[in-house]
Amino acid sequence: MSDDGPRDRGEGALAAHDGTIPELFEASADRNADRAAQLYKGVGGRSLTGTAVPRPLRGEYEALTYAEMRAVVRRLAAGFRDLGVEPGDRVAIYADTRMEWALTDFALLAAGAVVTTVYTGASTEQVRHLLADPGATGVVVGGAEQLERVRAVEDDLPVAFAVAMDDVDADARTLADVYERGADAYDEDTYRSWIAERDPSDLASLVYTSGTTGEPKGVRLTHRNVRANADQMYRRLGPGPERGPDVPALSADTTTVSVLPLAHVFERLVGHFLMFGAGATVGYAASPATFADDLAAIRPNAGAAVPRLYERLFEGMRERAGESPLGERVFSWAVDVAREWARADDPGPWLRARRAVADRLVYGDVREALGGELAFMISGGGSLPTALCETYVGMGVPILEGYGLTEASPVVSVNPPDDVRPGTLGPPVPGADVRIDSSVADAEDFDADGEVGELLVRGPNVADGYWNRPEATAETFADEAPAPAAAVESDGGATGRSAVGDEGPWLRTGDVVERTGDGYLVFHDRLTDLLVLSTGKNVAPRPVEDALATSDRIDQSMLVGDGRSRVGALIVPNVAAVRRWADREGLDLPDDRAALCRDERVREWIGEAVDDVNAGLDRPAKVRESALVAGPWTAENGLLTPSLKKRRAEIWERHADAIERIYGE
Incomplete structure (x- = not known):
């Protein structure tokens, strides 16, 4: 293990981060040759199935062992070299998350290439930028749609070859050919x-940021950066002598589900490099839309998702319960019990009895719907509503919320499995040195007990800058950091310390974060997203938006009010919940979503949910006026990033008329 806090993690432990990614994979394949590495379905015309890998039965998952996976990776690496790939060449992967993505990634890295990523929701112009900016000499696409976009721009680019994972047409070179x-x-x-x-x-890789503002930037991640972060995560989540036998831990016996885009660094590190390095089995969901069904088929022990997916899963549970009035009442009662359980330091006999009943009536079915074997899930890529996290924890499905940025490979902190604290991001991962720059934020504007300010991070997982962006690099990465009030350096426990080297740059995260007295981090908001009211008060919108998201009446929300005297909110109603309510009340509502948002009865009903949230807010943060908008906001319509973060400027522009109505203009 690394020198800054070694621990015995057993036979399946990741090696120290002084090696490369191909060495990590080869060592894991040696240890776990006969274990299942990948679970995949026979979807579409996959070129490798029936040649390099077995063809699954229709609708069934097929397993590929580590020995079989390594054999494919090695031959793909040789094939890419034979195609002309040289060490240092940038080669893009432009495909949905799937078994072939992982095989291609490890093969290109073994061949010496630098893997650069293109998210599948990218427009033709974005594809042009994501291939031109790194100077990609080759691209591996998923299917016909991605290949068509590459062909539309390749004449203007230095792309020497394009390879399709699927059999798309007679003129296309396939991954099976390679x-x-x-x-x-x-x-x-x-x-x-x-x-x-x-x-x-x-x-090792250029991973492009989601681009909530401006063009995506390519983050330069070395083999050391990635290996270090995988090691840090394993030391936080892996087995150890200090943890009891009932504490879930990541190991070679773990089966995980992969659903998030591998083009983004969260899934690529947590669901890919970490899992394969640990010898786990990775099962691939066919798509986010089939996530619930794939959970039942894969029966994973762990996985990673963004808050939006957890919200959708919960909404699906609530909709099924709402098919009968009694079921809806029982489910709501069970949710209240789950949250009370998660908040209790020492549950008394009455709470234990109620939870036992709720477990028989609701929680057991919920866990079975999620596969029946989940020990924990990891949440990243956005802020998870505290009440939602409490609900999952109380139901016996712990969600370990964490925090990270592409520039940190990406994980900076995550809750440990033996001390999950909903509403926090956990303590920093082992070997991460964090500081709080309190000069950029006024602690009085935040409901915080600890030190508040911009979070700065340094460690072996932190990149050294952006590809061809010296000015952006200088703005984000600093050689020095403000003197700490109390530096917290983690050794893998919740509050431990270790000696952290002073090499590498400090990453200015741009996020307002609180550090509690025992070293846990609490996210408040992006510095650039803070609403500065005309009264001089700063309001962090995300905690309020998270609170609104816990209402079954609200699907999405965004606070507005910058430069105004009061806070307003754009709200996308939960149309399914509105319809159920209307059926119960015998109301005849319009079919059109926009007309539904104008209906005064709907506005009043959703306003009650806003009032409930307001009751728990300080005066400056209370939502004084709101406007219902049809929505939904999605990556496809450009209002969310590919990693499902809000594009606030675009949402503001799209709903400018609604904002004018809020402020009476």
């Missing part, structure tokens, strides 16, 4: 020499 080419050219000694030539300081 595999067969590599099978003919493969030589083990040559393959091992490619890996030996790589250094931990070499660039």
Whole structure:
């Protein structure tokens, strides 16, 4: 293990971060050769199935062992080399999350390439930028739609080859072609020499930020950055002698579900590099839309998702319960019990009895619907409403909320499985040095007990800058940080300390974060998203938006009020909940979503939910006026990023008329 707090993590432990990603994969394949590495379905015309890997039965999951996965990776690496890929070449992967994404990633890295990522929701112009900016000489696409967009822009770019994972047309080179080419050219000694030539300081990947504002920037991540963060996460989540036998832990026995985009660093580190390094089994959901069904089929022990997916899963549970009046009442009661349980330091006999009843009536069915084997899930990529986290924890499905940025590979902090605290981001991961710059935020504006300010991070997982963006690099990465009020350096426990080296830049996160007295971090908001009222008060919108999201009447919300005297809110109603309420009340409502938002009865009903949230807010943060808008806000209509964060400027522009109504203009 690394020198800043070694621990015995057993046979399946990740090696220290002084190696490369291909070495991590090879070592895991040696340890876990006969274990299942990947679970995949036979979806569409996958070119590798039936040639390099077995063809699954219709609708069933097929397993690929680590030995089988490594054989495919090695031959793909040889095939890419035979195609002309040289060390340091940038090669893009432009595909949905799937088994082939992982195989291609490890193969390109073994061949010495720098993997750069393109998210599948990208427009043609965004594809052009995401291939042109890194100077990609090759691209591996998923299917026909992605290939068509690449063909539309490739004449203007230095792209020498395009490879499709699926059989798309007779003129397209497929991943199976690359595999067969590599099978003919493969030589083990040559393959091992490619890996030996790589250094931990070499660039491994350019991961492009979601681009909530401006063009996406390519973050330079080295092999050391990625290996360090995988090691940090394993030390937080892996087994250890200090944890009891009932505490869930990540190990080679873990099966995980992968659903988030691998083009984004959260899933690629947590659901990919970490899991394969630990020897876990990774099952691929067919899509976010089938996530619930795939959970039942894969029966995972762990997984990672963004808050929006957890909200959708919960809404699905609530809708099923709402099919009968009694079911809805029982479910609501069980949710209240779950939250009370999660908040209790020492549950008394009455709460234990009520939870036992709720477990028989509701929680057991919920856990079974999620596969029946979940030990924990990880949440990142956005702020998870505290009440929602409490609900899952109380139901026996702990969600470990964490925090990170692409520039930190990405994980900075995460709740430990043995001390989950809803509403917090957990303590920093082992080896991360964090500081709070309190000069940029007024603590009086936040409901906080600890130190509040911009979070700065340093550690072996922190990148050194952006690709071809020296000015942006200088703005975000600093050689020095403000003197700490009390530095907190984590050794893997909740509040431990360790000696952290002073090498590497400080990452200015741009996030207002609180550090509690025992070292846990609490997210408040982005500095750029704070609403500065005309009264001089600062309001953090996300805690209020999170509170609104816990109401079954509200699907999405965004606070407004910058430069105004009071806070307003744009609210997308939960149309399914509105329809159920109307049926119960015998109301005839319009079919059109926009007309529904104008209906005064609907406005009053949703206003009651806003009033409930307001009751728990300080005066400056209370929502004084709100406007219902049709929505929904999605990545497809440009109002969310590909990682499902709000594009606030675009939402503001789209609903400018509604904002004018809020402020009577």
